[in-house]
Amino acid sequence: MATETVVNDPIHQFRLHNLFDLFSVGGHQISFTNSAFFMGLIVLFITVFLLMAASKAAMVPGRLQSIGEMWYSMIHNMVNNVLGEEGKVFFPLVFSLFSFVLIANMLGMFPYFFTVTSHVIVTASLALFVVGLVVVVGIYKHGLGWFRLFVPHGVPIVILPIISVIEIISFLSRPISLGLRLFGNILAGHIVLKVFAGFVVSMIAAGGIIAVSSVLSLGMAVALTALEFLVAFLQAFVFAILTCVYLNDALHPSH
Amino acid sequence: MARSGDKNQPEPQDSKLGDISSRLDELSSRLDAEKKIHQKAESPSTNYGKAQDYSEGYRLVSEFVAGILVGAAVGYGLDRLFNTLPLFMIIFLMVGFGAGILNMARAANRVPPAGARLDIPPPADDDEDEGDK
Numbered sequence A: 001m002a003t004e005t006v007v008n009d010p011i012h013q014f015r016l017h018n019l020f021d022l023f024s025v026g027g028h029q030i031s032f033t034n035s036a037f038f039m040g041l042i043v044l045f046i047t048v049f050l051l052m053a054a055s056k057a058a059m060v061p062g063r064l065q066s067i068g069e070m071w072y073s074m075i076h077n078m079v080n081n082v083l084g085e086e087g088k089v090f091f092p093l094v095f096s097l098f099s100f101v102l103i104a105n106m107l108g109m110f111p112y113f114f115t116v117t118s119h120v121i122v123t124a125s126l127a128l129f130v131v132g133l134v135v136v137v138g139i140y141k142h143g144l145g146w147f148r149l150f151v152p153h154g155v156p157i158v159i160l161p162i163i164s165v166i167e168i169i170s171f172l173s174r175p176i177s178l179g180l181r182l183f184g185n186i187l188a189g190h191i192v193l194k195v196f197a198g199f200v201v202s203m204i205a206a207g208g209i210i211a212v213s214s215v216l217s218l219g220m221a222v223a224l225t226a227l228e229f230l231v232a233f234l235q236a237f238v239f240a241i242l243t244c245v246y247l248n249d250a251l252h253p254s255h
Numbered sequence B: 001m002a003r004s005g006d007k008n009q010p011e012p013q014d015s016k017l018g019d020i021s022s023r024l025d026e027l028s029s030r031l032d033a034e035k036k037i038h039q040k041a042e043s044p045s046t047n048y049g050k051a052q053d054y055s056e057g058y059r060l061v062s063e064f065v066a067g068i069l070v071g072a073a074v075g076y077g078l079d080r081l082f083n084t085l086p087l088f089m090i091i092f093l094m095v096g097f098g099a100g101i102l103n104m105a106r107a108a109n110r111v112p113p114a115g116a117r118l119d120i121p122p123p124a125d126d127d128e129d130e131g132d133k
Helices: A002-008 A034-056 A063-083 A085-108 A120-150 A160-206 A208-212 A214-251 B002-008 B017-042 B050-082 B085-107 B114-119 B125-132
Strands: A018-025 A028-033
Touching: A018 A034, A028 A034, A034 A063, A034 A085, A063 A085, A063 A214, A085 A120, A085 A160, A085 A214, A120 A160, A120 A214, A160 A208, A160 A214, A160 B050, A160 B085, A208 A214, A214 B050, B050 B085
Parallel strands: none
Antiparallel strands: A018 A028
8 A cells, every 4th residue: 555655646756856965055955956957958958959950951951950940930930920020139038938848848748757847936937037027128128117007098096096906916917827827737737647647557456347447547648648748838839929928018019 | 713804805895994993893802802811821820729729728717816816915915014914815815806807808818918008108187187077
């Protein structure tokens, strides 16, 4: 029984452990964890993959180069569509964010791999960075007039304070929704996958008719794996496109 | 297309003005239709079909929940500050609910984004008078 609960523990996969200790800052031990290891792996993977894809630069792209070009042009088109000419400055940022989240999610789909984006601290940091950037760019472009974002035009003065508060909360909720969505999707997906896979093991162990019906659970796990690959891509994509949409608020307000 | 051109060929010999304008109308309507098709193909920056709908649904839900969460957090923070525990939390939960609805409406493109306000010139004094009266 004890071993079975360890096998089926759906939270176990998200546990952090220190690989080695680095140094301590103000009494806090700073360690190199498995999360940090996988972040490094992600960056290494992206760098090596894109360098390899771009190394040949053939007129007729091969398979690897095609993927690289698709990857690049998809984000390029997205930035162009949403942000326009002015937004080209942000292309490297959006591309890096998308690539990091995408590869983090995809690597997480390998069994025994750690999923970086299943920790809220990672996704929240990314989201806070994006929204912080929106504030900085907005103030840089429009000065203090940017704060008119929170003051609707032509609203009776009586309800203006309430509307302003609602607008401010609406703005503050952006990093939360951006970070929580990515984190929630990945976490929930991995837990559900693990639970269904765990069912297969325990149903077979139960034996008899229950063991036969474990096929259903296995089918569910297979279907969920496909869904999780879709979610892994989609969430990266949504993260990137919302980054563009939010930056658009700060860049050209004419939309 | 070639066939219709052939049919029309003899008639312009009579050089009826009505015929030319009707052809012009037809041409422009065809052009409009083509333009619409092009716009449809270009305007969605993401045409991944079902996947897009799926992500859209997730987006709406998370925007709504985020509004409420932030409202609750702000209210709780103010309560901790002034030691009036349930008061601000109740108020800001409701305000957060409003913000969540606003977020959702914006995500569904039913309400113009807040940024649209920046091109309107700063409100003049006469505008505020209108609001008062």
